[in-house]
Amino acid sequence: MNDPAQKREFDLGALLAERGAERYELHTKFLNHQLPRMLHTIGFDKVYERAEGAHFWDADGNDYLDMLAGFGVMGLGRHHxxxxxxxxxxxxxxxxxxxxxxxxxxxxxxxxxxxxxxxxxxxxxxxxxxxxxxxxxxxxxxxxxxxxxxxxxxxxxxxxxxxxxxxxxxxxxxxxxxxxxxxxxxxxxxxxxxxxxxxxxxxxxxxxxxxxxxxxxxxxxxxxxxxxxxxxxxxxxxxxxxxxxxxxxxxxxxxxxxxxxxxxxxxxxxxxxxxxxxxxxxxxxxxxxxxxxxxxxxxxxxxxxxxxxxxxxxxxxxxxxxxxxxEQIVAGVRATGERLKSRLEALVDKYELLSDVRGRGLMIGIEFGRPKSLKLRSRWTMLQAARKGLFAQMVVVPLLQRHRILTQVSGDHLEVIKLIPPLIIGEQDVDRFVEAFTAVMDDAHSGGGLMWDFGKTLVKQAVANR
Known part of the structure; x- marks a missing residue:
């Protein structure tokens, strides 16, 4: 029998406990140094401790909803x-x-x-x-x-x-x-x-x-x-x-x-x-x-x-x-996807910054467009002049920061957010996303607040990178 007191040749748990807090420093020094820089700039430099299904948890026990599925690899969620x-x-x-x-x-x-x-x-x-x-x-x-x-x-x-x-x-x-x-x-x-x-x-x-x-x-x-x-x-x-x-x-x-x-x-x-x-x-x-x-x-x-x-x-x-x-995953995707898409489509007429909702199943694009009102239009024009795609980034950030929902901008210079969550998300997850997205849109259309302040930060960053 192995002696419990005997030191293991390789102990992954011990290594992570000892060095896990260095994750961002290690990436900066030895891997793609622009990744931690980008994550810090947009406030995505989180420390996730564990994951299950369509959810992450940080060290404080906060729950995050994953609408990204690792760029689609986590079809069944994490740790099925x-x-x-x-x-x-x-x-x-x-x-x-x-x-x-x-x-x-x-x-x-x-x-x-x-x-x-x-x-x-x-x-x-x-x-x-x-x-x-x-x-x-x-x-x-x-x-x-x-x-x-x-x-x-x-x-x-x-x-x-x-x-x-x-x-x-x-x-x-x-x-x-x-x-x-x-x-x-x-x-x-x-x-x-x-x-x-x-x-x-x-x-x-x-x-x-x-x-x-x-x-x-x-x-x-x-x-x-x-x-x-x-x-x-x-x-x-x-x-x-x-x-x-x-x-x-x-x-x-x-x-x-x-x-x-x-x-x-x-x-x-x-x-x-x-x-x-x-x-x-x-x-x-x-x-x-x-x-x-x-x-x-x-x-x-x-x-x-x-x-x-x-x-x-x-x-x-x-x-x-x-x-x-x-588990009849494909049938579940059809039902859940229809619920998510139809609820988002109902918001298009409500928000002038929201121009289209499209896709099939649980692959949905939310596109933003030029607003009609003068106040919002001037701010939109400022963002577009700096770099197309900044407004979509302005939406993605508060979804994570305030509502603990992970999403992504669907490509460079695109005003589109892509939703590709794990295929096993349920009605509660759909409702959580729609409620959070609605709150972010309300904030964006108020014409002030933290969202547009963050937009100014993104503009400065975009101009500096030219």
């Missing part, structure tokens, strides 16, 4: 007991994982379960992230078609590694990292531009988010189906990026399934697939594409990932899909 138990079980099983010269059962079982939700697709490649899933799709599309060029949509976000950055529609992410791959932006929903590019004969694929994460912009009705027909006519592929929209987020298992007849050639999945516990990504595709890429035994490792298909990620994925089925 079924996923947590699956990880304990797989570690206790002492599997011969990642030998690389055998075929473990878990990847095959997870692929089988995933493909049930996309019956027109046949095979899966497992990587470690959404950007890897996109990189895989880009490589497979170019090899399968023999063509070099990928089309992507303006304002798209598909990741930040070099290949996925090439199909990123935001210049702020691309600046300084050229030259990238030979790829071309097309407006989301514009079939004429798509057809014109396809006629050039060198397009391998179009990659598209059914609902863009940046701005929460949905593809127009009928666009995906029509684009698919155009692409196939020109022997090009449709790649659908479901990294954020997939696994129930929009009220269907995949967001492309809201439109009848859409059957992508390749689908990218990640984020919520492991319940937020383990990095994971998956690229689902048609049989002929995989067989063309892996055309011989010599090409068996032509595309692979060192940690791809690892046992922890596969076990977590299987547990997540089991929970989604057993």
């Amino acid at each position: 007991p079924v996923v947590r138990q699956a990880l304990h079980d797989v570690l206790d099983a002492s599997l011969a994982d990642l030998t690389r010269f055998d075929c473990q059962p878990l990847p095959g079982l997870l692929a089988e379960k995933l493909l049930v939700h996309s019956p027109h697709l046949d095979r899966v490649f497992f990587g470690n992230s959404g950007t890897e899933a996109v990189e895989t799709a880009l490589k497979f599309a170019r090899y399968a078609t023999g063509k070099p060029r990928i089309l992507y949509c303006s304002h798209a976000f598909h990741g930040l590694t070099t290949g996925s950055l090439s199909v990123n529609g935001e210049d702020g992410f691309r600046d300084g990292f050229a030259p990238l791959l030979p790829d071309t932006p097309v407006p989301l929903g514009d079939l004429d531009v798509l057809a014109r590019e396809l006629k050039k004969g060198d397009v391998a694929a179009l990659i598209v988010e059914p609902i863009q994460g940046k701005g929460v912009l949905e593809a127009p009705p009928g666009y995906l189906r029509a684009a698919q027909e155009l692409l196939h006519k020109h022997k090009a592929l449709l790649i659908v990026d479901e990294v954020q929209t997939g696994l129930g987020r929009t009220g269907d298992f995949y967001a492309y399934q809201h439109e009848e007849g859409v059957e992508p050639d390749l689908v990218c999945v990640a984020k919520a697939l492991s319940g937020g516990y383990v990095p994971v990504g998956a690229t689902l595709g048609k049989d002929w594409i995989f067989k063309k890429v892996y055309s011989s035994m010599d090409r068996v490792l032509v595309h692979s990932a060192s940690f791809g298909s690892n046992a922890q990620a596969m076990a977590a994925g299987l547990a997540v899909l089991s929970v989604m089925e057993n």
Whole structure:
């Protein structure tokens, strides 16, 4: 037996107890130094001690509502007991994982379960992230078609590694990292531009988010189906990026399934697939594409990932899909999302600074716009002159500071807040958010108070960073 008094070789709890208070200093010194600086500037430099479901708690026991879900990875909330138990079980099983010269059962079982939700697709490649899933799709599309060029949509976000950055529609992410791959932006929903590019004969694929994460912009009705027909006519592929929209987020298992007849050639999945516990990504595709890429035994490792298909990620994925089925997560998202969206839509006519509420399921965008009244319009103009997106930041900050609700601005220079909470939030969480958001809007429309004072601070910061 181990002597309780004997010092452990590595004690994580003791390390965190001893050094946890240094978290912001450690990031400033050894990691991205701009992160703690940014968090301090906007008052987001909180110290969260624990989390469960859709809630955090700080050292004083204050409860925070999470409407961000770790950028969408925490689909089932934090520390779901079924996923947590699956990880304990797989570690206790002492599997011969990642030998690389055998075929473990878990990847095959997870692929089988995933493909049930996309019956027109046949095979899966497992990587470690959404950007890897996109990189895989880009490589497979170019090899399968023999063509070099990928089309992507303006304002798209598909990741930040070099290949996925090439199909990123935001210049702020691309600046300084050229030259990238030979790829071309097309407006989301514009079939004429798509057809014109396809006629050039060198397009391998179009990659598209059914609902863009940046701005929460949905593809127009009928666009995906029509684009698919155009692409196939020109022997090009449709790649659908479901990294954020997939696994129930929009009220269907995949967001492309809201439109009848859409059957992508390749689908990218990640984020919520492991319940937020383990990095994971998956690229689902048609049989002929995989067989063309892996055309011989010599090409068996032509595309692979060192940690791809690892046992922890596969076990977590299987547990997540089991929970989604057993707890009817997708149906719950439809009901809760409708409650949240309808209550927010009812506020549009009440507040002149609120211009639109859009999205599906539990992926909702709240957009702000130029007010009509002279007093508010002058303040709005001041913010816009300094930097577009400052008003949305002015809303996000009091939601956290005064109401303990974590949200995010939906992209650089956008006056949009994106709500992507854990899919398990309930009616009380919806009511809490709407009441808090209403209070913040009341304050903003009063024309004074702390909110506009904070706006002046943001303006000074924006001007200083130019």
